[in-house]
Amino acid sequence: MGKMGRTETRSTCCYCGTGCGVLIASEDGRITGVRGDPQHPANYGRLCSKGLNLAASAASDSGRALYPEMRPTRHAPRQRVGWDAALDSVAAGFASIIRQHGPDAVAFYVSGQLLTEDYYLFNKLAKGVVGTNNIDTNSRLCMSSAVTAYKKAFGADGPPTCYADLEQADCVLFAGSNLAYAHPVLLRRLEEARAARPDMRWIVIDPRRTDTAVMADLHLQIQPGTDVALFNGMLHHLIWEGLVAEDYIHAHTEGFAELKQMVRNTTPKMAAEICGIREEDLIQAAEWFGHSPASLSLYCMGLNQSSHGTDKNLALINLHLATGQIGKPGAGPFSLTGQPNAMGGREVGGMATMLAAHRDIDNAAHRAEVAAHWGVPAERLSATPGLPAIAMFDALQQGRIKAIWIACSNPAHSLPNLPQVRAALARAELVVVQDAFAHTDTTALADILLPAATWGEKEGTVTNSERRISRVRAAVPPPGEAQSDGWIVSQIARRLEVLLYPGAASLFADTEVASVFDEHCALTTGRDLDISGLSHAVLDSAGPQQWPLPAGAEQGQARRYVDGVFATANGRARFHAVRYQPPAENVSAHYPFRLLTGRLRDQWHGMSRTGRLPQLFAHCPEPALEMHPDDAARRDLQAGDLVRISSKRGQLVLPLAISRELPGGTVFAAMHWNGQFLNSGGINEASQPQVDDQSFQPELKHAAVKVEKISLPWRVTAALRCDDLPAMQARLAPLLCQCSYAAIALHGPDVLLLRAAHATALADWLQQLLDVLGLHPGPDVLEYRDDRRGVVKRVAWADGRLSGFVFASSSATDVPAADSLLQQLQAGEAWQGSRLTVFAPAGQRAVAREKIVCQCRQVGETAIRQCLERGESVAHLKNTLGCGSVCGSCVPEIKRMAASVAQPA
Numbered sequence: 001m002g003k004m005g006r007t008e009t010r011s012t013c014c015y016c017g018t019g020c021g022v023l024i025a026s027e028d029g030r031i032t033g034v035r036g037d038p039q040h041p042a043n044y045g046r047l048c049s050k051g052l053n054l055a056a057s058a059a060s061d062s063g064r065a066l067y068p069e070m071r072p073t074r075h076a077p078r079q080r081v082g083w084d085a086a087l088d089s090v091a092a093g094f095a096s097i098i099r100q101h102g103p104d105a106v107a108f109y110v111s112g113q114l115l116t117e118d119y120y121l122f123n124k125l126a127k128g129v130v131g132t133n134n135i136d137t138n139s140r141l142c143m144s145s146a147v148t149a150y151k152k153a154f155g156a157d158g159p160p161t162c163y164a165d166l167e168q169a170d171c172v173l174f175a176g177s178n179l180a181y182a183h184p185v186l187l188r189r190l191e192e193a194r195a196a197r198p199d200m201r202w203i204v205i206d207p208r209r210t211d212t213a214v215m216a217d218l219h220l221q222i223q224p225g226t227d228v229a230l231f232n233g234m235l236h237h238l239i240w241e242g243l244v245a246e247d248y249i250h251a252h253t254e255g256f257a258e259l260k261q262m263v264r265n266t267t268p269k270m271a272a273e274i275c276g277i278r279e280e281d282l283i284q285a286a287e288w289f290g291h292s293p294a295s296l297s298l299y300c301m302g303l304n305q306s307s308h309g310t311d312k313n314l315a316l317i318n319l320h321l322a323t324g325q326i327g328k329p330g331a332g333p334f335s336l337t338g339q340p341n342a343m344g345g346r347e348v349g350g351m352a353t354m355l356a357a358h359r360d361i362d363n364a365a366h367r368a369e370v371a372a373h374w375g376v377p378a379e380r381l382s383a384t385p386g387l388p389a390i391a392m393f394d395a396l397q398q399g400r401i402k403a404i405w406i407a408c409s410n411p412a413h414s415l416p417n418l419p420q421v422r423a424a425l426a427r428a429e430l431v432v433v434q435d436a437f438a439h440t441d442t443t444a445l446a447d448i449l450l451p452a453a454t455w456g457e458k459e460g461t462v463t464n465s466e467r468r469i470s471r472v473r474a475a476v477p478p479p480g481e482a483q484s485d486g487w488i489v490s491q492i493a494r495r496l497e498v499l500l501y502p503g504a505a506s507l508f509a510d511t512e513v514a515s516v517f518d519e520h521c522a523l524t525t526g527r528d529l530d531i532s533g534l535s536h537a538v539l540d541s542a543g544p545q546q547w548p549l550p551a552g553a554e555q556g557q558a559r560r561y562v563d564g565v566f567a568t569a570n571g572r573a574r575f576h577a578v579r580y581q582p583p584a585e586n587v588s589a590h591y592p593f594r595l596l597t598g599r600l601r602d603q604w605h606g607m608s609r610t611g612r613l614p615q616l617f618a619h620c621p622e623p624a625l626e627m628h629p630d631d632a633a634r635r636d637l638q639a640g641d642l643v644r645i646s647s648k649r650g651q652l653v654l655p656l657a658i659s660r661e662l663p664g665g666t667v668f669a670a671m672h673w674n675g676q677f678l679n680s681g682g683i684n685e686a687s688q689p690q691v692d693d694q695s696f697q698p699e700l701k702h703a704a705v706k707v708e709k710i711s712l713p714w715r716v717t718a719a720l721r722c723d724d725l726p727a728m729q730a731r732l733a734p735l736l737c738q739c740s741y742a743a744i745a746l747h748g749p750d751v752l753l754l755r756a757a758h759a760t761a762l763a764d765w766l767q768q769l770l771d772v773l774g775l776h777p778g779p780d781v782l783e784y785r786d787d788r789r790g791v792v793k794r795v796a797w798a799d800g801r802l803s804g805f806v807f808a809s810s811s812a813t814d815v816p817a818a819d820s821l822l823q824q825l826q827a828g829e830a831w832q833g834s835r836l837t838v839f840a841p842a843g844q845r846a847v848a849r850e851k852i853v854c855q856c857r858q859v860g861e862t863a864i865r866q867c868l869e870r871g872e873s874v875a876h877l878k879n880t881l882g883c884g885s886v887c888g889s890c891v892p893e894i895k896r897m898a899a900s901v902a903q904p905a
């Protein structure tokens, strides 16, 4: 695996479900560059800021999990062991629990970031060898409402649409999707389409005025969770204005009469009231949607992550079916997948509620088909549904599940209600974690750590949002002793087989990646997602392909249901009369705010990869809780104040940011920050585990919380220039939890920043911090100290330049003074004049820290604003400042700035 010499390898980006093709340049076993693949039909050469930085994130092995590790005894720290010892221990541990307590006492928690082949093997191990359906994935937190709704409405999972529809739509409805941040390359395609066809209408439904919303012709800034009311109100208007497609409804659907009866009472006026928007806007949206020759909706977590996520999806699908906006170019309900292989996971049935190739667990014939394909007795496949993610961790906490094997996900950060998740992992008898990076909130709780190869180092396939299967290829060998996920699963599976079924033939005899893919393809024969015509060889010669692609077909199908025949038993799509229900948790006098959560443009989930690069912090350098200015004023809160956010489940502390993007009564926090960067596990300390009762997806977006100012007068600002930022971050992370607030951020080009706050001075902690930073007294170090008041200021120079400092004190003026030093540290210029001036109060040198808008060209907000104020156009800025000229991820924001310059608030 991996190539030597200088070469370019065709592969796929490992981040979002857009599934962009990349070309990886490598030299002598190291990745040296990444560019967009001009031939890949998802991106035609474009990449966003995250994709463009893939090579940088892979540049060093620092922070990678390099060797297997195990605890010698239950509570002892893990130690490095050989692969055989680790694999034997996992197998022995699982076998012993299975023998004692049955197969449902163990569980697998996997990920939409695994490759299809790895996913297939995990599923085969759980269902075919162990005989449990307790295999669920982080896709439960992500796509399960979309899956459930597709199955209910169309009879089968999978979007009916394709990316070419982006170019052909006349009306695009973005529902709970911040495409500008989460699927930037798709937004680029849409922007180009709208430039070519300016009549195209964009409607954005989002409680926040996101960069995507700003670009829309109409932004419906609804109250969180009210989408069903909105869609029903729109449908009411369409029906009573005669904008529905009677012929289509008659020929291809069922259940319309009941739906019509139900929405009779949801007038646009009532719906608009529930949603907190103007009735005219709701009607305008319905008119555009109904009158357009082709209406496309793009939806994501704003719909799915809800206790009524399935209903939200179904209510939107109702609109498409009622207007016949499906199965034709530019039209259809397009659920965007978040992770690079959420689709692949659905195809192989790697979830607790389904079997391979869209088969069902409760269908005996389906179980028999899969068992026959694997060569195991039909009884081996359990008829008991497995536990979906939230219930799985509940069972772990209650001791019903005793061992869990987590691969390619970081549940101790990404699941809701983290206090309980940590308790569950602490209670488990055996926690196995398979990750590419050594330091995550979940690896911290592992009994056994299995080091995985990752992007650029392994072979397989992924399926993107438009059902297109692309090859992922290895460009370099994995570092240390890391092994591919498929190898690890197969090794453990073979050992488990020997322990559980001695003498039986192995189901894991041929685990070559291409053979595993063939096995998966064969299992899809005759199913709606039939890909019996595919193989690695076909993908290698013909390039990425969409499913279905049965044997004999030349090409995959771009659109599904073009003939109006659906995958239900009678071929008709089904309407569902779904009623609006509010979020599970009410806001109250005690918990008055609705907590929204979501993504930042340049970070990926738990930041194990993006959190290594200072350039990816520049757009949003530090964590924050956003609040509307009126709410803040009412509570006497100011930007930068530290606030405690609490729900019924848990609490965390964050600095406050003021934002006009939010409606009053809501607050927003990004999901990314976690225990490696913060003194808490992040926003999921407080979030909501209540699930949708059809899809079992938790309501990650709508907890009820309270926000209180807290007084933490002792403040620490520490910064250090260092070559190996991930290593320094990993060494500092364990210190964070001792403070009431603490956060680590990276600043370009090579500076690590730590901020902390506490009620009183923490002398021992401060000493540990100085030790880890290596800021020891010496000729190039100056110190000012007043131990009685907890004041310590230590500053270090190297080669005549500032190299690091710690400012700890309870004086309000020391934080700005430290910020000004931080800027000098970043600038890296030779120190002028007396070193003693570092202890002087912040002078004119202190300037507010600059936000970098364009990550590729490192262009800051001030420069852009100045040019815009001089009257330069956004297009012109690309030439003068260079911003927006590479990946384009910042263009929405620059356009928003241009609008605000043109119309001062």
Ligand SMILES: Nc1nc2c(c(=O)[nH]1)N[C@H]1C(S)=C(S)[C@@H](COP(=O)(O)OP(=O)(O)OC[C@H]3O[C@@H](n4cnc5c(=O)[nH]c(N)nc54)[C@H](O)[C@@H]3O)O[C@H]1N2
Residues within 6 Å of the ligand: 016, 017, 142, 175, 176, 177, 178, 179, 181, 182, 183, 205, 206, 207, 208, 210, 223, 224, 225, 226, 227, 300, 301, 302, 303, 337, 338, 339, 596, 597, 598, 599, 600, 601, 602, 603, 604, 605, 701
């Ligand atoms: N930069 C970046 N991109 C990513 C990822 C990442 O981590 N970073 N992760 C990937 C993954 S796995 C996923 S799932 C996708 C997620 O992609 P998106 O779903 O587009 O992203 P989010 O920010 O989670 O949520 C989208 C929007 O839903 C809104 N919202 C909240 N509540 C409601 C509601 O009740 N109704 C409506 N209509 N909207 C609501 C939020 O305000 C937010 O702007 O992104 C993928 N792409």
Ligand SMILES: Nc1nc2c(c(=O)[nH]1)N[C@H]1C(S)=C(S)[C@@H](COP(=O)(O)OP(=O)(O)OC[C@H]3O[C@@H](n4cnc5c(=O)[nH]c(N)nc54)[C@H](O)[C@@H]3O)O[C@H]1N2
Residues within 6 Å of the ligand: 111, 113, 138, 139, 141, 142, 301, 305, 338, 339, 407, 408, 409, 410, 411, 413, 414, 415, 416, 434, 435, 436, 437, 440, 452, 453, 454, 455, 485, 597, 598, 599, 604, 605, 606, 607, 608, 609, 671, 683, 684, 687, 700, 701
């Ligand atoms: N509050 C809130 N919480 C959320 C969300 C939200 O919007 N709000 N969104 C939810 C959604 S949609 C999602 S998808 C989840 C995502 O949540 P997670 O699944 O926890 O996300 P990641 O941090 O991407 O975790 C992937 C892990 O796999 C590791 N890894 C990378 N490559 C490989 C590899 O090749 N092999 C192996 N074995 N490991 C590898 C990474 O280091 C990382 O630790 O978060 C969910 N949680």
Ligand code: SF4
Residues within 6 Å of the ligand: 013, 014, 015, 016, 017, 018, 019, 020, 043, 046, 047, 048, 049, 050, 051, 052, 182, 183, 184, 185, 186
């Ligand atoms: S849009 Fe960005 S993150 Fe998503 S696949 Fe493309 S390059 Fe990767």
Ligand SMILES: [Mo]
Residues within 6 Å of the ligand: 141, 142, 143, 338, 339
């Ligand atoms: Mo996701």
